[in-house]
Amino acid sequence: MIEHKETLVAPWQEWARRSIKGRRLLEAGTYALTEGAIAAGCRVFAGYPITPATDIAEYMSKRLPQVGGYYMQCEDELAGMHACAGASLGGLKAMTATSGPGYTLMHDAYGWSITNEIPLVVVDAMRVGPISGITGAPGQGEFYIARYASHGGNFETIVLSPSSVQEAFWLTIDAFNLAERFRTPVTILTDQVISDMWEDLFIPDDYDGLDFVIPRKHNLMMPFYPVGSADLDVPPNVIGHGTGVCVSAYTHTEEGYDIEEMEAQWAQTFRLVNKIRHHRAELTRYETLGLDDADVIAVAYGANARTVKTGVLQARRRGVRAGFVRLITLWPFLDELFERDARYVVCELNYDGQLVREVMRAAPDKRKVHFMGKSAELHTVAEVVAGLDGVARSGKIPELPYIWTEVR
Amino acid sequence: MNKLAKKYLRPSQIPTKACHGCGIGMIENWLLQAIDELGLKQEDVIFGTGIGCVGRQTFATWGGDNFGATHGRALAIATGLKLAQPDKKYLIVVGDGDAASIGTSHLIHAARRNLGVTVICEDNMGYESTGGQFSPTTPAGYVTNSSPYGMVEPPFDPCDVVKAAGATFVAETTATQWHQTVKIVKKALANDGFSFIHVRFPCNENFGAYALGTRDTLKNLEWIYEHTQGRKTDGSESDFVWETGIKHDASNSRPEFSRIMRDMNARVQADLAQKAAKKAAT
Ligand SMILES: Cc1ncc(C[n+]2csc(CCOP(=O)(O)OP(=O)(O)O)c2C)c(N)n1
Ligand code: SF4
Ligand SMILES: [Mg+2]
Numbered sequence: 021m022i023e024h025k026e027t028l029v030a031p032w033q034e035w036a037r038r039s040i041k042g043r044r045l046l047e048a049g050t051y052a053l054t055e056g057a058i059a060a061g062c063r064v065f066a067g068y069p070i071t072p073a074t075d076i077a078e079y080m081s082k083r084l085p086q087v088g089g090y091y092m093q094c095e096d097e098l099a100g101m102h103a104c105a106g107a108s109l110g111g112l113k114a115m116t117a118t119s120g121p122g123y124t125l126m127h128d129a130y131g132w133s134i135t136n137e138i139p140l141v142v143v144d145a146m147r148v149g150p151i152s153g154i155t156g157a158p159g160q161g162e163f164y165i166a167r168y169a170s171h172g173g174n175f176e177t178i179v180l181s182p183s184s185v186q187e188a189f190w191l192t193i194d195a196f197n198l199a200e201r202f203r204t205p206v207t208i209l210t211d212q213v214i215s216d217m218w219e220d221l222f223i224p225d226d227y228d229g230l231d232f233v234i235p236r237k238h239n240l241m242m243p244f245y246p247v248g249s250a251d252l253d254v255p256p257n258v259i260g261h262g263t264g265v266c267v268s269a270y271t272h273t274e275e276g277y278d279i280e281e282m283e284a285q286w287a288q289t290f291r292l293v294n295k296i297r298h299h300r301a302e303l304t305r306y307e308t309l310g311l312d313d314a315d316v317i318a319v320a321y322g323a324n325a326r327t328v329k330t331g332v333l334q335a336r337r338r339g340v341r342a343g344f345v346r347l348i349t350l351w352p353f354l355d356e357l358f359e360r361d362a363r364y365v366v367c368e369l370n371y372d373g374q375l376v377r378e379v380m381r382a383a384p385d386k387r388k389v390h391f392m393g394k395s396a397e398l399h400t401v402a403e404v405v406a407g408l409d410g411v412a413r414s415g416k417i418p419e420l421p422y423i424w425t426e427v428r
Numbered sequence: 429m430n431k432l433a434k435k436y437l438r439p440s441q442i443p444t445k446a447c448h449g450c451g452i453g454m455i456e457n458w459l460l461q462a463i464d465e466l467g468l469k470q471e472d473v474i475f476g477t478g479i480g481c482v483g484r485q486t487f488a489t490w491g492g493d494n495f496g497a498t499h500g501r502a503l504a505i506a507t508g509l510k511l512a513q514p515d516k517k518y519l520i521v522v523g524d525g526d527a528a529s530i531g532t533s534h535l536i537h538a539a540r541r542n543l544g545v546t547v548i549c550e551d552n553m554g555y556e557s558t559g560g561q562f563s564p565t566t567p568a569g570y571v572t573n574s575s576p577y578g579m580v581e582p583p584f585d586p587c588d589v590v591k592a593a594g595a596t597f598v599a600e601t602t603a604t605q606w607h608q609t610v611k612i613v614k615k616a617l618a619n620d621g622f623s624f625i626h627v628r629f630p631c632n633e634n635f636g637a638y639a640l641g642t643r644d645t646l647k648n649l650e651w652i653y654e655h656t657q658g659r660k661t662d663g664s665e666s667d668f669v670w671e672t673g674i675k676h677d678a679s680n681s682r683p684e685f686s687r688i689m690r691d692m693n694a695r696v697q698a699d700l701a702q703k704a705a706k707k708a709a710t
Contacts, residue, residue, distance in 0.1 A: 064508060064511060064512070066507075066508055085692055085693045085696040085697070086696055086697065086700060088693055088697070089693075090511045090689050090693075092507070092508070092511070094504070094507075094537075095533045095534065095536075095537040096533060098501065098504065099501075099504040099507070099533070099534055099537070102497070102498075102501045102504035102505045102507075102508065103504055103505065103507045103508030104508055105505055105508065106495075106504070106505035106506060106507060106508030106509035106510075106511075106512070107508035107509065107511050107512050108508075108512075109495065109505075109508075109509055109512070110508070110509045110510075110511065110512020110513040111512050111513070112511065112512045114508065128498050128501065129498070129501070129504075131498075132497070132498050132501075259474060259493045259495060259509060259513065260474060260493060260509070260512065260513030260516055261493075262470070262471035262492065262493070263493065264438075264470075264491065264492060264493060264494075265493055265494070266487070266488045266493075266494040266495070266496070267494065267495040267496070268487055268488070268494070268495065268496030268497075269479060269496055269497065269498045270484075270487075270496065275488075276488070276494075277440075277441065277488050278484065278487060278488060278496070
């Protein structure tokens with residue numbers, strides 16, 4: 021086997037090294053997402069049950085009243101995310117969880133939360149589609165939808181994806197922290213495998229003592245919307261403290277007043293886009309392996325990254341100079357991970373090709389970016405090895421059943 | 429500026445861009461009168477609106493905290509907000525499109541939960557900010573920009589809907605009933621639960637122009653008056669009549685939504701504490 025270097029860049033690297041008193045459990049991804057939220061101070065969950073996110077709702081209905089929080093089962097996902105936005109505006113951290121069919125129903129509330137800079141966390145446990153598809157099978161079809169989680173343009177989004185039950189726990193805390201710091205909704209884009217899977221999980225005994233959790237603060241002063249500024253860590257606005265804040269669907273002034281002027285649109289967009297673009301370093305989370313010497317680099321995220329990583333290690337054992345990129349931050353897209361002039365093999369759980377298009381854009385030569393699309397089941401290790409081997413030898417992915425390689 | 433506007437509204441946000449003679453400002457003034465007579469202050473009331481003329485022409489006029497939802501979602505937002513801010517009064521000012529069409533599911537479920545808010549559904553019998561299309565409250569036969577041959581769909585009465593869903597206070601008034609509306613709004617705000625007030629008012633620019641054939645404010649108000657009374661000014665019967673007044677008053681008869689949630693939390697936490705104490709003892 022060729023020697024290789026592994027790197028994980030994520031804030032929980034450091035959190036996990038601390039001597040936190042806690043316990044080890046065998047638990048599901050949905051449990052970890054729930055406990056991560058509670059640990060992060062989430063006190064409202066509002067949503068509508070859907071496989072494979074239903075267990076989050078059920079866990080929340082039990083856990084939230086125990087910690088003084090509120091579980092709301094809404095009439096639909098439109099109501100769910102709007103209620104979360106309302107709760108967050110009232111000063112409580114909030115989360116909702118769904119799958120593709122519900123996620124698309126949230127886009128109205130998502131846009132409202134983006135515009136009004138409302139911190140929230142949204143879990144989308146992806147299943148294969150389109151529409152209802154196969155409810156109990158994993159998919160990765162919402163990569164772009166999560167980026168463009170509402171209409172109208174003029175915003176950036178933050179999207180993170182975990183690939184283990186333990187990571188789902190830490191990443192949920194991280195997502196809440198980012199939501200607070202950036203004053204925006206954050207999507208945890210996970211999938212059916214990670215949600216339903218049971219795995220080893222460490223959780224702290226005392227959530228109150230976690231000093232890396234960013235508490236909710238309140239903005240009690242003008243400007244309520246620092247339009248024209250990219251400043252980070254502006255405290256979120258709060259309704260009910262008599263500040264006179266105005267929150268709306270319209271293009272707004274610093275006060276939150278409805279304004280129909282091009283300059284105001286410019287200033288609002290500057291804020292919504294650049295508070296994220298100017299602070300990309302704060303948002304960078306990924307794992308890599310063997311990038312120093314790789315000729316061919318496999319790219320994946322979520323559950324799928326697990327078999328892909330094993331495939332990369334096996335390919336290296338066979339002498340292929342293979343590397344691995346696992347994206348944790350999906351958006352903003354980490355272009356910098358694709359600077360190496362190598363061949364890329366993008367493994368994702370859809371046939372239409374989504375992540376691969378971003379890699380093509382970011383890589384030095386898009387002709388050297390290959391697609392291995394699969395649907396409803398993770399890539400097998402053998403498929404990954406065959407793909408990497410084929411690309412390393414002949415610049416082509418061999419024909420494999422149920423694998424699509426065409427991106428048009 | 430009148431005294432009430434000075435006391436409660438934002439000078440920079442009034443007058444609004446509503447058309448000349450529009451009833452929206454007048455009804456808002458009545459709301460202020462009710463608030464004032466109840467002795468409420470700016471910081472006691474959260475003002476939520478929908479989208480449409482009613483929403484946009486009232487949003488941010490209120491001197492306290494405001495939110496302007498996306499079309500139809502004001503009650504969905506209010507449901508979450510109420511959990512976080514249970515002690516505030518909520519005035520949710522929405523159009524017939526917001527309440528009786530795109531947001532009806534939220535209306536029904538807010539009523540079912542007995543969410544502690546007062547909804548003022550200002551009904552101009554159509555989608556006026558989009559230029560005057562019919563809505564589920566447009567009276568049968570009337571011509572709008574999307575019912576050029578007359579409104580053929582049967583309308584429904586939002587008061588019936590919320591009453592059936594469990595609202596604890598339901599009333600209907602029209603833009604010709606100043607004192608009655610003020611009295612009713614006061615009662616609605618005194619209900620710690622879901623209150624719904626349906627107020628018909630004339631839109632001169634669209635409903636007036638297309639359904640009634642005039643943009644004249646007084647003529648349009650007269651049409652509202654006739655259908656409030658059931659009688660035309662010439663003494664003959666009008667083609668239909670709205671039944672106004674309090675339609676259902678079960679104020680404070682069952683617990684408010686956020687109260688139910690807080691009570692459950694108290695019960696769960698007491699149970700937990702008891703279990704912990706037992707465990708410690710054994
Ligand atoms: C999701 C969505 N659909 C459609 C619209 C366009 N739209 C804006 S206001 C409105 C109708 C408003 O009717 P109503 O609530 O009765 O308010 P009015 O303007 O009559 O006061 C419509 C259809 C929108 N803003 N959002
Ligand atoms: S269009 Fe009608 S409802 Fe809208 S502001 Fe003008 S008169 Fe009022
Ligand atoms: Mg209307």
